[in-house]
Amino acid sequence: MGPSSVPSPNKLLAALPPDIYERLQQDLDLVELELGASVYEAGGKQPFVYFPTDSIVSLLYVMKDGASAEIAVVGNEGLVGISLFMGGETTPSRAVVQSAGHAFRLSSKVMKREFEYGGPLLHLLLRYTQALITQMAQTAVCNRHHSVEQQLCRWLLLSADRLPTNELTMTQELIANMLGVRREGVTEAAGKLQDAGLIHYSRGRIIIVNRSKLEKRVCECYAVVKKEFDRLLPNEMAI
Amino acid sequence: MGPSSVPSPNKLLAALPPDIYERLQQDLDLVELELGASVYEAGGKQPFVYFPTDSIVSLLYVMKDGASAEIAVVGNEGLVGISLFMGGETTPSRAVVQSAGHAFRLSSKVMKREFEYGGPLLHLLLRYTQALITQMAQTAVCNRHHSVEQQLCRWLLLSADRLPTNELTMTQELIANMLGVRREGVTEAAGKLQDAGLIHYSRGRIIIVNRSKLEKRVCECYAVVKKEFDRLLPNEMAI
DNA sequence: AGAGCTATGTATTCTAGCGCACATACACCG
DNA sequence: CGGTGTATGTGCGCTAGAATACATAGCTCT
Known part of the structure; x- marks a missing residue:
């Protein structure tokens, strides 16, 4: 469980061991995500990752003809920007704010540094990624x-x-x-x-x-x- | 590149640094995968991961009513069993041999040990996983x-x-x-x-x-x- | 109150794909 | 060489959803 002194409504952050969370905290910025805003574009570099608190971000693929399809949604249970630590840096899909609200923003540099430390943070993010994979797979089935x-x-x-x-x-x-x-x-x-x-x-x-x-x-x-x-x-x- | 003395037709294995590949080699078993065989069942523990050489394995979800849908395919470019190192141990989907052939089999224990070392193997597997994620996402779109x-x-x-x-x-x-x-x-x-x-x-x-x-x-x-x-x-x- | 924009309701026609039923045809085996 | 099983071909009615067009009905701003 995260520290109770600074409650974080993002479950991933809250699940971090206190020492890691405290180290991260100085780099976390609470930002506003407006409805329809693009968190990142298909194929674009991502300077930040986002841990939504009361917002929802939709990962979607937009076809050449403009038609689109949602791949997965991310809310306060996860983070937007897994391709950063997965090693690809970018993905072919967009991330769009589906429900306005806030998110903790973390620079990609810090995110990578922390991931490379290995340990609890790495394992937590990978478990989240597996859950996200299940969501994508089930979207395909549905x-x-x-x-x-x-x-x-x-x-x-x-x-x-x-x-x-x-x-x-x-x-x-x-x-x-x-x-x-x-x-x-x-x-x-x-x-x-x-x-x-x-x-x-x-x-x-x-x-x-x-x-x-x-x-x-x-x-x-x-x-x-x-x-x-x-x-x-x-x-x-x-x- | 993998060692040329023992050429591996699995691209992931071939991409490992020689020292890692050599350490793994003693634990790799070349096994036959027969058409239609189940490599693992939905929700089941996986004692092994598989690196296909000339076989293809299909990841698919089978619904309660028996209807099915393919999530992704894995061939000699990848491995079957990502949930092992992603931390979930199991997934809700099945893995079925779509094209008979062979695969290198590695015990889950060794796989996890190697993954926990971090470094090149971890990064390679995560990059592969991201590619697989793209395949799943695109399956949903398609x-x-x-x-x-x-x-x-x-x-x-x-x-x-x-x-x-x-x-x-x-x-x-x-x-x-x-x-x-x-x-x-x-x-x-x-x-x-x-x-x-x-x-x-x-x-x-x-x-x-x-x-x-x-x-x-x-x-x-x-x-x-x-x-x-x-x-x-x-x-x-x-x- | 009224104008105007945006969100929602509804009808019509069209097509891809489903479910079902059955016809063919190739391959292997006795 | 004919029989049997599996793989493929085809037809038909049906339905969900697409494309299009247009009707209504809440908000909001003046």
Whole structure:
């Protein structure tokens, strides 16, 4: 567990041993991430990595024709910029702020230095990366086999898990972009979910009214990802 | 480059510094991988990791209803069992032999020991893992946006890249399973490709006749993955 | 209150791919 | 040489989702 004197709402940071966290702290800057902002571009060098606190960042690939598809989401359970310590420095995907908020920013130089020390930080980041890999794999499966409605449920739950509230600020248009489907498809699916009393929404504001019913309607992909994150990154982590 | 005295057709092994390779060599066993064999099961502990030489292993997720989807393929450019050093020990996906052949098998214990030494081996494996991540991400994109024919092209090229020949031993039924589509869909797409003179096939034997034409017909996903593997794991690697 | 923008609702047509059913055809084996 | 099994070919109806077009309905700003 991280130090209680300076509580960090980012779970990865919070899971670091106190001595490491304290060493890092002087290099961590709390920055604001605005909705739609690009945290990094496909193929671009990344001067920083980001540990979201109350924001959500979406990793997505944008095709040449402009169509897009979400690869994974990152919230306060993780960090944006794994390619830095994985050794590639860049990736072919973009990172876009899906839900405005804040993140702790750390210079790539410090991140690499700390990673190279090995030990708890390295192992924690690699376990997180494996969880992220599972999320990507399951996204591939979900894209192949499940309906827009099921995918919307998965997306809502994954997003809600990464926010302190059960309210998302997100238009159907943006959700459609993330999922790589038409806006009308999201409208239709969202309408059904609202009619069934699972969610309530209006003009870019989605409230999850009945979470357990939502969990019943979602495809198995959500549970697979959730379970893997819980397994690899338990809340009370003993490193 | 690996030692030339004992040439290893697995590129990862070949890219290791000679001293590390020699230390590993006594623990490496060349084993046969039969078509359809399960290298590891979803959620199961893995006593070994595998470095394919002339075989291809497919990572796939099997849903509760039996439907499946391929997440990524591993050939002589990589290894099967990244979750071992990533720290999770297991993953929710299966690994199935897609093309019979051989692989060097290494005990998980030795693998972990070597990884914990850090240095070149760790960095090499992490770079490979990042390339694999790109493949997974692009699979998700491809599943979302591209036609069965395009996906078949991608699959053929990715497989051919991992084999010494331009001939694949693979029924349309199995390909359909990998791609998570109907067998008839593969038949139709393969028929078109054959009519166009790109491939030739008969009863579980596919020959790539005109590779460059195939590359013109494939979606951008193939190039993204290929480029990323080349970037992260150049053939003449200087570690 | 009204204008205007943006978000959401809805209808219509079109197509890829699914599910199912069955026809062919090659390969091997007795 | 014919039989049997597996691999491939094909047709048909059906549905989800795409593309397009346009209708409504909340906010916000004056």
